[in-house]
Amino acid sequence: MFLDFNSEIPIYLQIAQSVEDDIIKGIFKEETQIPSTTEISVSYKVNPATVAKGFNILVEEGIVYKKRGVGMFVKEGARNKLKEKRKENFYITYIERLLEEAKKLDISVGEIIKMIERSS
Amino acid sequence: MSVIEVKNISKYYGKVCALDNISVKFESNKIYGLLGRNGAGKTTLLNLITNRLFPTEGEITIDGDTVIENDKAIEKVFYMTEKNLYDEGHTVKEIFKWTNEFYQSFDLDYAFSLCDKFDLKPSKKIKSLSTGYNSISKLITTLASNAEILIFDEPILGLDAYHRDLFYKELLANFIKKPKTIILSTHIIEEISDILEKVVVINDRKIAIDDSVEKILGNAYCVSGSSENIDQFIKGRNPVNIEQMAAFKSATITGQLNDNDREAAKKLNLQFSKVELQKLFIYLTKGGRQQ
Numbered sequence: 001m002f003l004d005f006n007s008e009i010p011i012y013l014q015i016a017q018s019v020e021d022d023i024i025k026g027i028f029k030e031e032t033q034i035p036s037t038t039e040i041s042v043s044y045k046v047n048p049a050t051v052a053k054g055f056n057i058l059v060e061e062g063i064v065y066k067k068r069g070v071g072m073f074v075k076e077g078a079r080n081k082l083k084e085k086r087k088e089n090f091y092i093t094y095i096e097r098l099l100e101e102a103k104k105l106d107i108s109v110g111e112i113i114k115m116i117e118r119s120s
Numbered sequence: 121m122s123v124i125e126v127k128n129i130s131k132y133y134g135k136v137c138a139l140d141n142i143s144v145k146f147e148s149n150k151i152y153g154l155l156g157r158n159g160a161g162k163t164t165l166l167n168l169i170t171n172r173l174f175p176t177e178g179e180i181t182i183d184g185d186t187v188i189e190n191d192k193a194i195e196k197v198f199y200m201t202e203k204n205l206y207d208e209g210h211t212v213k214e215i216f217k218w219t220n221e222f223y224q225s226f227d228l229d230y231a232f233s234l235c236d237k238f239d240l241k242p243s244k245k246i247k248s249l250s251t252g253y254n255s256i257s258k259l260i261t262t263l264a265s266n267a268e269i270l271i272f273d274e275p276i277l278g279l280d281a282y283h284r285d286l287f288y289k290e291l292l293a294n295f296i297k298k299p300k301t302i303i304l305s306t307h308i309i310e311e312i313s314d315i316l317e318k319v320v321v322i323n324d325r326k327i328a329i330d331d332s333v334e335k336i337l338g339n340a341y342c343v344s345g346s347s348e349n350i351d352q353f354i355k356g357r358n359p360v361n362i363e364q365m366a367a368f369k370s371a372t373i374t375g376q377l378n379d380n381d382r383e384a385a386k387k388l389n390l391q392f393s394k395v396e397l398q399k400l401f402i403y404l405t406k407g408g409r410q411q
């Protein structure tokens with residue numbers, strides 16, 4: 001879990017994204033519990049309504065589900081679902097930004113491809 | 121239920137107006153920040169809510185009952201004041217026991233466990249405590265009161281960073297365990313902005329803002345870039361603050377940001393950043409009259 005309080009992104013979205021990240025990384029495994037509202041609220045000093053709003057996004061997306069009286073659990077298949085979603089956004093999030101920055105610095109597409117080949 | 125309704129309240133001290141026809145509602149089970157500059161009227165409002173002052177005009181109710189000379193309404197509230205209201209020769213433990221007499225729901229075990237966490241000896245006399253520990257003894261009494269409405273006036277006065285952090289965490293844990301109406305009146309805005317759900321700002325004797333933190337911050341943004349491009353961008357918009365350093369300029373603008381704005385900013389090579397609640401507060405209360 002990582003929250004950046006200086007970021008332009010609202011905290012409730014960051015909470016949802018952060019849980020997603022940890023599911024993709026395999027920290028929160030399928031059918032295991034994610035941190036509770038209380039744990040996140042108290043340790044990050046965030047209003048519990050903000051945490052609940054972040055969790056709601058995850059519930060609506062079918063990433064986690066609520067076990068009554070116990071807490072939130074990662075759904076089966078959540079990891080693959082998230083990977084697919086992130087892949088769809090990969091172009092906008094990374095490639096577009098990369099090209100933008102490269103344009104500012106007069107780096108050609110050919111040079112970018114060479115850099116990628118060098119690092120892989 | 122624990123709703124405070126302030127209806128058309130005015131308060132004059134002689135001919136001096138402290139609050140001018142204000143109306144505001146504090147809903148149950150929410151954490152409020154009551155913000156305002158020095159002398160804005162925050163403490164006056166809190167004293168009116170707790171029947172320590174009489175309004176010149178208007179009415180305040182708690183769950184529909186007037187607060188004036190009404191124990192039924194007043195005992196729902198525990199008010200932590202900046203000033204000490206009891207004999208400072210008493211020990212912390214005596215204050216707990218005394219509070220226990222008046223607040224049936226006071227939790228003595230919880231109070232002692234908080235003393236442990238904050239490293240406060242309950243056998244100490246109030247007058248022997250430093251400013252920080254004096255605040256801590258009052259914070260603990262308020263948290264342990266278990267009242268339906270907790271009001272804190274400058275709760276973190278003199279507290280060091282460790283104790284402030286501990287207070288925020290204990291406050292949230294307390295609130296989650298047993299939801300209640302909490303009002304935090306303070307000058308230290310940035311530290312508490314993520315703890316709050318709603319914010320009420322008093323400026324120039326009136327309510328200037330009464331909204332959720334999310335909406336307030338969602339309705340303002342900061343944009344920066346070259347001076348000429350910023351000048352071009354802010355045309356027809358509503359900047360509340362502009363800062364310039366050499367050819368660099370940044371503007372804080374109120375209003376919603378839409379895709380067209382983002383597109384326009386991109387063409388002008390401008391960058392967006394987050395507006396902090398504290399900064400927004402400073403800009404919006406800059407013109408506030410001091411008493």
